[in-house]
Amino acid sequence: MIEMLQNxxxxxxxxxxxxxxxxxxxxxxxxxxxxxxxFFISFPMFYRYIHHDDASRKDGH
Known part of the structure; x- marks a missing residue:
């Protein structure tokens, strides 16, 4: 399997x-x-990273 991926x-x-x-x-x-x-794999991950809601935002600070 690894050899196949390397090739x-x-x-x-x-x-x-x-x-x-x-x-x-x-x-x-x-x-x-x-x-x-x-692109279809990386864009949703990037979008989720950009629009990540952390605890400090929820408190309004």
């Missing part, structure tokens, strides 16, 4: 050589999907 993260940073336009679009689409997944 995955190493392959993300590699420059792929593409030979056709279809290969290029498939590669770009895969990268876009990874960016979207990262």
């Amino acid at each position: 995955f993260f190493q392959s993300i940073g590699e420059v792929q050589s593409v030979f056709t336009l279809v290969d290029f679009y498939q590669y770009i689409k895969g990268v876009e999907y990874l960016i979207c997944v990262a």
Whole structure:
């Protein structure tokens, strides 16, 4: 499992050589999907961090 994750993260940073336009679009689409997944995971966490209600706010101070 760990080896699979290592291979995955190493392959993300590699420059792929593409030979056709279809290969290029498939590669770009895969990268876009990874960016979207990262955004959809990180944005709710960031929003929750920004709008975190702590005890001092509830008292009105």
